[in-house]
Amino acid sequence: RDQPRSRGLGDVYKRQLREGEQIFFVHGVDGDPLGMLFHSVAASLRFPSSTVRCIEKPKVVAATLEDLAQYYVDRIRERQPEGPYRIFGHSFGALIAHQVALMFEANGQTVAALVLGDFEVTYPPSRSKRAAKNPGDAGRFGVEEWEGGEIESIKLACRRFGSLADGGAFDPDEFRNKVLTNASGPKDRRMRAMYHYMPGYMQRKEWDRLLDLWERNMEYLHTVTVPKFGPKKRETFEPQGMVQGPTLHLRALGSKEFAVAEEINRTYCADYTVAELDGLHYNFLQAPYCD
Numbered sequence: 001r002d003q004p005r006s007r008g009l010g011d012v013y014k015r016q017l018r019e020g021e022q023i024f025f026v027h028g029v030d031g032d033p034l035g036m037l038f039h040s041v042a043a044s045l046r047f048p049s050s051t052v053r054c055i056e057k058p059k060v061v062a063a064t065l066e067d068l069a070q071y072y073v074d075r076i077r078e079r080q081p082e083g084p085y086r087i088f089g090h091s092f093g094a095l096i097a098h099q100v101a102l103m104f105e106a107n108g109q110t111v112a113a114l115v116l117g118d119f120e121v122t123y124p125p126s127r128s129k130r131a132a133k134n135p136g137d138a139g140r141f142g143v144e145e146w147e148g149g150e151i152e153s154i155k156l157a158c159r160r161f162g163s164l165a166d167g168g169a170f171d172p173d174e175f176r177n178k179v180l181t182n183a184s185g186p187k188d189r190r191m192r193a194m195y196h197y198m199p200g201y202m203q204r205k206e207w208d209r210l211l212d213l214w215e216r217n218m219e220y221l222h223t224v225t226v227p228k229f230g231p232k233k234r235e236t237f238e239p240q241g242m243v244q245g246p247t248l249h250l251r252a253l254g255s256k257e258f259a260v261a262e263e264i265n266r267t268y269c270a271d272y273t274v275a276e277l278d279g280l281h282y283n284f285l286q287a288p289y290c291d
Helices: 039-045 065-079 092-106 129-133 135-139 149-165 172-180 186-197 204-225 260-266
Strands: 023-026 049-052 085-090 111-117 243-252 269-277
Touching: 023 039, 023 065, 023 092, 049 065, 065 092, 065 204, 085 092, 092 111, 092 243, 092 260, 149 172, 149 186, 149 204, 172 186, 186 204, 243 260, 260 269
Parallel strands: 023 049, 023 085, 085 111, 111 243, 243 269
Antiparallel strands: none
C-alpha cells in the first residue's frame, strides 16, 4: 500500500470502537516499569486502553518469547474475552505484539488492528543484512552485539535521553568514550552515564531506580527471545506465520536507523500499511507528536 504521510499518531489511528473493545499497549525492551510509555497517546486517542507491562517475576511464568506472548494473551482475555482485538507494540514491543496477534488468530479470534511501533518483528536486529551496510545504525538497540542487561540498560538510557537532548543525534563512539572506555566497573559506568546523559529534571535516586528496573527487564526479554541454553536454544527469532488482520507500521522520520524494520515486517503481515510520523523513535508517542 501507499504510505500515508502524517503529522502525528492521532491522524492515523483514531477509529470508532464498539462498547467493550480496547486498545492493548505492549511495552518495549525496558518493560515500561513505570507505566508511562503510552500515557500521552492513550489520552490522545480517547479510547479505552490497557498497558501490558513486564511482569514482576517473569521467569516464573515464561521461559521463551512464545511463553511470554501466551501469558499476555491470557491477561488480555481477562479484560476482553472475545475479539476483535487491537494491539499496539512500540519498539521491542512490536515483536511481542506481533506474536500475540498470531496467537489470537491461531485460536480463531479476529485482530482488528495491529500497530508496530518502529521496530522489526525478528530478532536480533544485528542479523539484518542492512546492519552491516549502514554504520550509522550502530546507535540503536540490538544492532551491536548484546553486552548484558547492565550495560544494555545504560546504553538505552543514554541513547534515549541523549537523542532527545540533541534533536535525534546520538554518537555511539562518543558514548563509548565517555561512559564505557576504561570504566572500573558497573558503578563507575552508571556514574559516568548519569554525568553525561541524565536529564536535568531527574535525580540520582530516580536514575538508579530506572536503570535497575531496565537492567532486569532487558536481560530477561533478551534471554527469552534468544535462549542460550536448553532444548529451545536459538540464536535468532523469526515469527512462524503472517498476521492476517490489518497491520499499521509506524515509522519515526527522525530516527532513520530504525527504517529497516519497514521492509522486514512486510514479510510477516498480510495486510500491511506504513505511516511516517514526525518525531523520534523515542518521543513520537509523546505530545505534540501524538496529538
